[in-house]
Amino acid sequence: MDLLVLDTIHGGRELAACLAARGHRVDTVDVYRGREGIGAGEAARRSYDRVIAPVHLDPDHQLLKGVHSLTHHEAVRMLLSGHAPTPMVEVTGAQGKTTTAHAIAHLMPGVGVLHTSRGTFRYPSRELLWRRSITPASVVPAAEHARSIGGWLVAEESLGVTGAGEVGVLTSAGDYPIAAGKCSALSAKVASLAASPRSLVPADLPFAPPRAVRLDMAADVEGDRCRYHLDGREGEFRNPLLRLPAYTNALAMAAAVGCMLGLSPDTLATFTPVEGRMHLSREGKVVVVDGASSGTTAETAVDAAGYARSVAGRDRLALVIGEEAHAVCEGFPPDQVRKAVRAIRPAVLVLVGRSVPEKEAILEGLDGFPGETVLAETMEEGRVAALSRIASGSVVLAVKSWR
Helix, strand or coil, rough: CEEEEECCCHHHHHHHHHHHHCCEEEEEEEECCCCCEHHHHHHCCCCCCEEECCCCCCCCCCHHHHCCEEHHHHHHHHHHHCCCCCCEEEEECCCHHHHHHHHHHHCCCCCCCEEECCEEEEECCCEEECCCCCHHHHHHHHHHHHHHCCCEEEEEEEEEECCCCCCEEEEECCEECCCCCCEHHHHHHHHCCCCCEEEEEEECCCCCCCCEHHHCCCCEEEEEEEEEECEEEEEECCCCCHHHHHHHHHHHHHHHHHCHHHHHHHHHCCCCCCCEEEEEEEEEEEEECCCCCCCCCHHHHHHHHHHHHHHHHCEEEEEEEEEECCCCCCCCCCCHHHHHHHCCCCCCCEEEEHHEEEEEHHHHHHCCCCCCEEECCCHHHHHHHHHHHCCEEEEEEECCCCC
C-alpha cells in the first residue's frame, strides 16, 4: 500500500520504517516542526491508500480531510497481527501506568519483556534492554524481542492501546484535552480498548468499551489485604503497599489481570516499590520518598508526604516539586502545585522548573509561604538542596518528569 505517516517526532519515523520493511511505500510529514520527510503541500498533491496519524493531532489538519486514516495505535496492531508475543498485556491511563505494568510483570512466569517509560527490561533478570518512549511505535521492537525469546510482553503505552494483546488495561479515569483541545484523552483511550479481546477498566469510569471488566467486579482492597474474584479464581494476598493510594489500584488491577490470564495473583505479596512511585530510601537520618514520575499529581504528592512523615516520625519535611519535562502530556499546572504545597505545609519548599517567572508566580500565589523556599532547574539539583536543609526528618520528590 501507499501510506503517509504523520508526525515523525512521536514515533512516526520508527513506525514508517517498520511499515516500509513490510513492503509498503511510505512517505512521512513532520507536522509539528517541518524538518523531516516531505512537505505538507507535496503530501497533499499525492495519493495514498491510508494516512496514519497520532490521536493527538488536530482532527482538522489539512492532510486528514477526506482521507482513509488510521491511528498510530491501529497501524501498530496491523504490524503485529500474527506476530504478537503471547501473552501480551497493554497498559494505558493518565496515572498509574508504570506501577501497574511493573506489578503485572511481577506476576508473569518465565522469560518476557516489560516495556515502560522507565525503560524496557528483559525478565526475570530485569536486564535493561533500552530506553525509548511509550508511543505506539515503541511497542513494535519490544514485541519483536519478546517473541524472539519466546516470552510474554507487558507494554505501557500513551493515549491508548493497540489491541494486539490479550488484555488492555486502563489504569485511571483521568482526562485532559488533546488534538488542539478538540478531543478527550480519556475518550481516545477507551475507544482503543474496544480492539482488545478483553479489557480492564477502573471502577469510576463513566463509560466502558465492550467486553470490559470493571475493577470492582474483580478485586477489592481493605487495609493491606487484596481479595480477587474473577474467571473462577478466588483468593487473597497481603502487601503493606496496599495501604498506599499509589499502589492500591495498581496491585488490584494486576491481580485482576492475573485472573484473566489464568495466573495466581498471590505472588503480588512480594511486590516492592518502583523507583519514582513512592520508593523509600534513607540518607543518614533523613527519609527520602521518591514520588517523581510522569504520573505525579497534587494527590500523589500529598500521599507521599503522609507516607514520609509516618516513616520518619517527624513533621519536618522538604518538598521538591514542579515540572522538569514539558514533554509530559498533562503537565503539572501551577494551581495544582500550590494545592499540594498548601496541603503538605513543608518546612522547606524547593520549586523545580526551567522558567523562573513561572516558579515566582507559584510562590506569589501561595500568599506568603512561611517556610524556606529554593528555586532549582532540575530534580537532582532540588534533591541536593533539600537534603542540605534537612538534618533529620524527610524529603519528598514530587516532580513531574520522564525518567
